[in-house]
Amino acid sequence: MAGSRDRDAAVGGDMDPEEFRREGHRVVDWLADYFAHPERFPVLAQVQPGDLVRALPSRAPEGPESFDAIFDDFTRLVVPGITHWNHPGFFAYFAISGSGPGVLAEMLAAGLNVQAMLWRTSPAATELEEVALGWLRDLMHLPPAFEGVIYDTASVAVLHALAAAREAVIADVRTKGLLGRSDVPRVRVYLSAHTHSSADKSVILLGLGKDALAHIPGDANHAMRVDLLREAIAADRRAGILPLAIIATIGTTSSTAIDPVHEIADLCEAEGIWLHVDAAYAGVMAMLPAWRHAFRGAERADTLVVNPHKWLFTPFDCSVLYCRRMDMLRQAFSLVAEYLKTTEAAPVRNLMDTGIQLGRRFRALKLWMVLRYFGASGIRQRLEAHVELARMFAGWVDSTQGWERLAPVPFSVVCFRHHPAGMDDEAVLESHNAAIMDAVNASGEAFLSHTKLDGRYVLRLAIGNIRTEERHVRRVWALLTEAAAALPSM
């Protein structure tokens, strides 16, 4: 099909389409082999800081290079420096999955290269986002009053949620800002001691300052204590401090604890406070009837974030903010320069009006393809399997002498540590468990991360990769017990 006109066009133009076809097939073959053998590479990159910088030239090439040479350097120099989030032994942070249909969708999105700032700059990108987010909202049993928007990350989603709350609470903030406002009292954002750090960063960015944060302590299960929340709000009100928002989390980062959203929603209703629910990781579990109770009250949130790129098999990045007061988000962010004004045959939604970012990738495509390829039942089945694997691992921890579990396992993350008899100093336990973790991570077969709960150093096993099977969980348990046995126990 590529006639001489196309060849002529390629002089000074793009890569020749036939070369793209050939190299594209090569890339797909490499990826297919990689997905067939995801354990071929160590999960945590076994390189030293600076290795790649030293291996590459310090200046860009003056002349063009062949894709062959570039791809060769990719496999030879770049791949060894990759930490393989696709490895079934990835148990650190929150394990994620860029599933096959999602990767294919990303290939198409990259090829189309649409920028969906306006409806007109790609109607299908805007409307497919509406469709896919409607599907997900219904699957999660959230009410139709929730309008959705896709951002890159939950950090940006919570930033927008709090910006909308600020817009709702502080008169004229868009015009007058916060400085020199004798008419505006101090404000407070309530969150738990276990809320994700991105909320703190957002409060800083919004100009409210860390002093505006009230970190409410958690109960024994690390869920926010509503009695203390209520007291904090009352004390603030007495001191003339205005509540701006409450952030409740379903599935905290450290231990996947579940804040009592239902009670917090009652409080928000009674007090007229903006409720943001962070369900970035665990939100997808609202699709399963047996877990519905954990989400009680979420339907009353003003904003709720869920990340398909975390536990919905969608390649990174894709974070969804549901908002029942999208007017506030628009009021905060809509600002249409002349060069962005359009007129259409009917009212349309322009995605640029619901966020700080003018430019938008076509992220809905991958979510739509993933939802269709696996289907709702296929997604539920995979989530349940992950929870089962986590429970199995938790059972081993519970039943093995010298090991202890440090938090409930409501979803797919297990918090635990090795605690040999007689080793009771927290500093000693910390270095002991850090050594176990380092040994496991150095194996290249598994990758764990840590946190702290109530001052204790805790290892985390997070299940979430679509390729993780029972044998991988068995293997990491073997690695952990071997590493523990190899260390002095006192």
Place this chain on the structure above:
Amino acid sequence: MAGSRDRDAAVGGDMDPEEFRREGHRVVDWLADYFAHPERFPVLAQVQPGDLVRALPSRAPEGPESFDAIFDDFTRLVVPGITHWNHPGFFAYFAISGSGPGVLAEMLAAGLNVQAMLWRTSPAATELEEVALGWLRDLMHLPPAFEGVIYDTASVAVLHALAAAREAVIADVRTKGLLGRSDVPRVRVYLSAHTHSSADKSVILLGLGKDALAHIPGDANHAMRVDLLREAIAADRRAGILPLAIIATIGTTSSTAIDPVHEIADLCEAEGIWLHVDAAYAGVMAMLPAWRHAFRGAERADTLVVNPHKWLFTPFDCSVLYCRRMDMLRQAFSLVAEYLKTTEAAPVRNLMDTGIQLGRRFRALKLWMVLRYFGASGIRQRLEAHVELARMFAGWVDSTQGWERLAPVPFSVVCFRHHPAGMDDEAVLESHNAAIMDAVNASGEAFLSHTKLDGRYVLRLAIGNIRTEERHVRRVWALLTEAAAALPSM
């Protein structure tokens, strides 16, 4: 290579690797055909609002669907709703290019699915960003003092630039915020009447309020008037208002005007004001010796943004912020929760410390592959060709009766309109030219957008797509003159 173990793993797991290989080849073939015939589809989608929403089911499928069925819906329902940013007749906004090597890199990045928040979560992603941004910095003749970071969009880049300026100017803003600060005066951000609207949005988000914006008028060429800037700063200082930052643009959105950065940099130095340079579109032209003069003073900026996804043939999204005071950015944004703490063999850079977004895609890969595939000389050659095409078109406008040019053409954008003899009412000229634009856009062969300059409605022709050749520019001129001739001239 895919043995029975892999097939077993696929039950309840990901798409089978052999299916990924087969469907991946199909996707690549579709893209190769699409790139070979980029004019097969109308550039501006010829659909009505709601078409796609109505064509798709309102609920997600319960069971899994074949990739075949999904891909069929993609080509049948989604593609007609795509506005084709790859079409060589795309002349709206800023024309961009997702070039072949960039798309291949995005395929690899989607497959690897790394999340580069920490060095350890993918050392190669962090280090390749350092390498590629060093290359680009040197190609643009910026000093080594500039450390770079990749964000998604220039909107987010300017947000970070202004957040860093706020951190530098307002004591304890991170802790105390802006409310109730009797110790902090009002502040001002100076920008031109033609600065991109994302700067206004950032100032709002940062809690400074639109009142903190001083839009300095432009001269006859729409470049910021430094005399008026100087006066505005002096008047503010007399009124006790503290300058927070000045934003100078090289290549404004409407007309690609060039603010006198050298003079503004002098002023910033004398006054101790943060200088942010917006070179999102035109920054790449600093690679060409003949355009170096336009960038005089940019080397003295505190922050500078350039978007490889605009005019550097890199698929969207990829925006680079160079900062010579990265300590301020880190001071503003670094916040390390326990679960993100790491220890490495040597000091490393963790990308999460330089931004609001914790999660980061592996965006450096595409920039690195694009720079190598075309080479510095190949990029310069393509940029020069685009400027030549814009000059050619400007020449036709200048030499044709009834047409007028409304701004200089320093780069690759032409601002012009049809102005028949006797038609002098601005409202009439606006609807006349809007009708011309709508007719051209309805042809499906070209897509233009508009702006306003000095109250006049202006058509914009933006060259930037890697596939645009002389014949496409000739064709849009023919379409424009035909559309003008078909309209009543009074």
